[in-house]
Amino acid sequence: MKISRNDYPLQLEGETIPMVRFQNVTKRYGDLVVLDSLDLDVDEGEMVTIIGPSGSGKTTVLRMLMALERIDEGVIYVEGQPMTHMARNGTMIRADNKYLRRQRLNIGMCFQHFNLFPHMTALENCIEAPVQVLGLSKDEAVARAEGLLDMVGMLEKAHEHPSRLSGGQQQRVAIARSLAMRPKVMLFDEVTSALDPEVIGEVTQVIRKLVAKHNLTMLMVTHQMGFAREISDRVCFFYDGKIEEQGAPDELFENPTRERTQQFLSAVLEAR
Amino acid sequence: MSYIEFLTSYGPQLLEGSVTTAKQTILAATLAVMIALVAGLMRLSKNRFVYGTATVYIEIFRGTSLLVQLYWIFFVLPLFGLTLEKFTAGFIAVGMNLGAYGAELVRGGILSVPRGQWEAATALSMPPGKRMRRIIFPQAFLNMLPPWGNLLIELLKGTALVALISVADLMFMARKINGTTYLSAQVFGSALIIYYLMSRGLVTPYMRWLERVMARKLGKIK
Numbered sequence: 227m228k229i230s231r232n233d234y235p236l237q238l239e240g241e242t243i244p245m246v247r248f249q250n251v252t253k254r255y256g257d258l259v260v261l262d263s264l265d266l267d268v269d270e271g272e273m274v275t276i277i278g279p280s281g282s283g284k285t286t287v288l289r290m291l292m293a294l295e296r297i298d299e300g301v302i303y304v305e306g307q308p309m310t311h312m313a314r315n316g317t318m319i320r321a322d323n324k325y326l327r328r329q330r331l332n333i334g335m336c337f338q339h340f341n342l343f344p345h346m347t348a349l350e351n352c353i354e355a356p357v358q359v360l361g362l363s364k365d366e367a368v369a370r371a372e373g374l375l376d377m378v379g380m381l382e383k384a385h386e387h388p389s390r391l392s393g394g395q396q397q398r399v400a401i402a403r404s405l406a407m408r409p410k411v412m413l414f415d416e417v418t419s420a421l422d423p424e425v426i427g428e429v430t431q432v433i434r435k436l437v438a439k440h441n442l443t444m445l446m447v448t449h450q451m452g453f454a455r456e457i458s459d460r461v462c463f464f465y466d467g468k469i470e471e472q473g474a475p476d477e478l479f480e481n482p483t484r485e486r487t488q489q490f491l492s493a494v495l496e497a498r
Numbered sequence: 499m500s501y502i503e504f505l506t507s508y509g510p511q512l513l514e515g516s517v518t519t520a521k522q523t524i525l526a527a528t529l530a531v532m533i534a535l536v537a538g539l540m541r542l543s544k545n546r547f548v549y550g551t552a553t554v555y556i557e558i559f560r561g562t563s564l565l566v567q568l569y570w571i572f573f574v575l576p577l578f579g580l581t582l583e584k585f586t587a588g589f590i591a592v593g594m595n596l597g598a599y600g601a602e603l604v605r606g607g608i609l610s611v612p613r614g615q616w617e618a619a620t621a622l623s624m625p626p627g628k629r630m631r632r633i634i635f636p637q638a639f640l641n642m643l644p645p646w647g648n649l650l651i652e653l654l655k656g657t658a659l660v661a662l663i664s665v666a667d668l669m670f671m672a673r674k675i676n677g678t679t680y681l682s683a684q685v686f687g688s689a690l691i692i693y694y695l696m697s698r699g700l701v702t703p704y705m706r707w708l709e710r711v712m713a714r715k716l717g718k719i720k
Binding site for chain 1: 621624717
């Protein structure tokens with residue numbers, strides 16, 4: 227698919243370039259439109275939370291940004307450079323796999339079901355890509371991984387396989403594994419949804435720490451409204467593949483202006 | 499003639515045949531594993547030519563008789579200028595046939611690895627080769643070991659057909675002894691027992707051991 231350069235710049239220019247920009251992004255599964263001409267900017271260091279009913283396209287936003295699937299229309303930019311496309315002879319063409327691999331280095335992702343590699347210990351999970359992809363020496367990678375495992379409180383379990391860890395522990399290792407690649411943007415895709423209620427806190431605590439201490443740009447999809455409100459700079463309410471409403475968390479949770487936001491919030495707050 | 503006497507006179511010949519059967523099995527199994535890996539991975543390719551080539555191979559070798567394939571390789575290929583020694587033709591036929599079945603095990607094993615594992619590796623920017631070798635295949639391998647155990651037993655028993663192109667394996671020796679002594683019950687009874695011992699006494703325990711070793715490596719058992 228070719229996109230004329232008039233519509234999408236080959237790279238973003240100007241004083242303030244957003245860390246992430248979704249420009250007119252559409253994703254369809256057959257006839258079903260999951261993302262509908264989405265425009266979304268995320269600034270450097272910003273923590274943006276995406277909430278919304280299931281099927282509203284929340285998770286798809288993260289999967290498109292990680293380029294796990296192709297978008298059908300539009301362009302996603304990371305640090306002003308196109309992520310889903312690349313410039314070739316002055317026009318934009320779809321990114322090839324090599325280009326995607328390089329661009330993905332900017333982005334880390336944590337999944338609902340952790341997806342740790344079961345045949346590797348916690349430490350091996352964290353050094354695998356730094357050694358194999360970034361080309362770090364084993365010693366460097368281990369030092370980096372141990373620092374991160376310590377940060378997430380999993381250093382004592384560094385030599386355990388995932389099958390021996392609880393869900394909360396696995397998710398903390400998964401966060402360390404993503405951070406070991408030193409991404410600029412971190413994506414959290416319902417990272418507490420598969421956890422038992424009593425271990426959710428240990429994972430949210432790690433995310434709090436990241437927000438407080440690191441200048442990471444973060445995009446989080448969650449069902450935990452309290453956590454979203456407490457930690458986000460901005461909350462986006464998704465409905466039908468579009469941003470129905472967005473704003474500062476207190477504003478959005480206290481005074482939602484759109485009817486669907488009101489309905490959704492009263493429904494989820496009712497359920498608690 | 500007592501069975502003890504039978505064994506003293508003909509045991510050495512049966513043993514010699516068994517060694518040939520073991521050699522045929524090991525060589526055919528090695529070939530089958532290599533073919534299965536290549537064809538199984540090719541079946542996962544998005545390239546239609548690559549996928550198609552593997553599919554045609556698998557269809558031909560699974561869809562026709564092993565005995566006919568053996569005769570083709572030994573009797574027909576020489577007409578096209580490719581002459582193979584009977585021992586070589588034997589294990590190549592068996593290996594190519596069982597390799598076609600194995601290819602589907604490899605493909606199935608790889609597809610059995612959850613999609614999340616592919617996505618996690620992709621999200622870490624791992625290139626496809628490393629993703630397969632270091633993340634997907636080790637997990638797939640463990641999943642495909644039990645069906646491979648069955649397949650290797652099939653393969654061992656399949657090698658009996660090489661007797662028909664005069665490879666001096668266990669079956670060939672049994673037929674030879676039977677032809678001169680007519681002690682059918684003793685000869686084929688012994689052959690039956692030897693095949694059983696080789697499959698249940700050697701192949702099965704070996705595969706179980708391999709499963710345990712791999713499971714431990716993958717952190718499944720401690």
